[in-house]
Amino acid sequence: MAATARKLTSREKAAVLMIAVGKNHAAQVYKHLSEEEIATLTLAITTTSKVTQEEKNAVLNEFYETALAQKFISEGGLDYARSVLNKALGEAKANEILGKLTETLQVRPFEYVRKADPSQVVHLVANENPQTVALLLSYLEPAKAASVLSALPGDMQVDVVTRMASMESVIPEYIREVEMIFEQRLAKMGMSDQTSVGGIEAVVNIINNVDRGTEKFILETLDMLDAELSESIKRSMFVFEDITKLSNQAIQTVLKQVEQSDIAIALKGATDEVKNFIMSNLSKRLQEMIKDDLDVMGPMKMRDVEDAQQKIVNAVRTLEESGEIIVSRGDGSDVLL
Structure with missing residues (x-):
């Protein structure tokens, strides 16, 4: 009689996934984890008992389906993802996958804006207040955010960086409202807990990607406006x-x-x-x-x-x-x- 398959915890599944993909791919994943996450995952891997091929296949399949669902959600929202998954996997399987995701998966705000090129984003925020621009840049990839920041007027660059560094949380309703406004503008151009955004790390990632002239101007101006903040940023870069x-x-x-x-x-x-x-x-x-x-x-x-x-x-x-x-x-x- 075949043994009953173990019910793995999320941590055990993560460990099995890292074992299954091999050390080279696992190393690439580790680069995107925090020190705490690395320690937790490493401990899970070292304490994982023998894994059967069946368990490996099940975890890999679940990971693939989850990643696929995330992709569809990012491209067109939950309804679009459900429609595509229904056709690809059947209604029952689609509901199972999306049911697991709804509790744990968060779609990053401003997904639509992140697909626009930097020049479009610059035009999009041309008349916005620095706080709104800081919010948007916190969600963009550092390289794209750096391009946008470099194109802003000098005084606004410093104001935006200052606000990003001091930003800790924003209510989801405000984020969604700003997101909808930007989406509508881009379309015309042709194209329950608080959410943590911004902070020193976000600023450093962006400044590390701007040109030397913009970097120098921002840091020198911050030295005069907020020496303590400037020093905190410099320590991290x-x-x-x-x-x-x-x-x-x-x-x-x-x-x-x-x-x-x-x-x-x-x-x-x-x-x-x-x-x-x-x-x-x-x-x-x-x-x-x-x-x-x-x-x-x-x-x-x-x-x-x-x-x-x-x-x-x-x-x-x-x-x-x-x-x-x-x-x-x-x-x-x-x-x-």
């Missing part, structure tokens, strides 16, 4: 002037990833402290070559200098994300024990 906080080994690793011409151009607009730090971590031969480049280099556009500096910053961020270097944040989190 890395800017060009922070180069000197790197260890000699780290900056040497970074500079190997950057073209010699970009290093020379970046130094054109660097402070003496940054310039000396970078030069001291180059080989004697490369130092001489860059000095020669600087001697014959004519006047440079500020934008070109900032772009070169941004390339170095991007190299730092990439190497930090991969774990190849450690960037001091000044909060004690980088202390080695």
